[in-house]
Amino acid sequence: MKKFDLDNCREFNPLGMKSIVVHDSQHFKILNFNLVAGALFPVHSHDTEGQLSIHVIEGEGEFLADGDQVIPAKIGDMLISDIAESHGVKAKTDMRLVVTIAPPI
Amino acid sequence: MKKFDLDNCREFNPLGMKSIVVHDSQHFKILNFNLVAGALFPVHSHDTEGQLSIHVIEGEGEFLADGDQVIPAKIGDMLISDIAESHGVKAKTDMRLVVTIAPPI
Numbered sequence: 647m648k649k650f651d652l653d654n655c656r657e658f659n660p661l662g663m664k665s666i667v668v669h670d671s672q673h674f675k676i677l678n679f680n681l682v683a684g685a686l687f688p689v690h691s692h693d694t695e696g697q698l699s700i701h702v703i704e705g706e707g708e709f710l711a712d713g714d715q716v717i718p719a720k721i722g723d724m725l726i727s728d729i730a731e732s733h734g735v736k737a738k739t740d741m742r743l744v745v746t747i748a749p750p751i
Numbered sequence: 752m753k754k755f756d757l758d759n760c761r762e763f764n765p766l767g768m769k770s771i772v773v774h775d776s777q778h779f780k781i782l783n784f785n786l787v788a789g790a791l792f793p794v795h796s797h798d799t800e801g802q803l804s805i806h807v808i809e810g811e812g813e814f815l816a817d818g819d820q821v822i823p824a825k826i827g828d829m830l831i832s833d834i835a836e837s838h839g840v841k842a843k844t845d846m847r848l849v850v851t852i853a854p855p856i
Contacts (some may be wrong), residue, residue: 653827748853
């Protein structure tokens with residue numbers, strides 16, 4: 647058992663995305679991604695079983711998906727996707743995300 | 752792929768805890784628990800493999816664990832625990848949690 651304070655890693659990289667590993671085990675991986683306004687977490691996918699959630703905990707932007715799909719994303723929104731589906735994020739403002747991947751990749 | 756707006760289920764039960772299933776698959780289960788001030792999510796555990804995260808997205812209170820352990824819990828804090836470890840939450844203010852369980856139970 648451990649406690650992690652996400653506000654302790656509220657750091658932004660002026661060049662794009664800051665990625666922090668919150669937890670990594672055989673069961674799931676939890677990441678904190680911090681994007682400066684305008685930054686892109688490029689659309690990608692992995693050819694593996696499993697799902698992920700992307701939870702916006704600060705700011706706003708867009709979830710990106712296959713075929714130029716753009717889904718508005720604001721604090722409190724959560725995208726749930728297969729790992730094998732294309733997914734990405736574009737930040738409109740500074741934006742913080744919690745990403746959970748199960749099983750971990 | 753689906754988007755879920757956690758703010759759409761910002762509902763409290765004056766008698767204690769409101770529980771909403773955000774997602775349930777073979778990979779993970781995601782729940783939103785909303786506790787009114789003073790409510791208790793009792794300490795419990797399940798004798799099964801796996802881990803869970805409890806992410807405070809609003810309010811403050813305490814994470815509870817084995818042996819009367821009390822760990823301060825505020826917005827941005829995340830507790831990560833084995834499913835088999837004792838865990839619980841006590842709300843000081845109205846409190847909203849996102850709980851992710853992998854694999855689901």
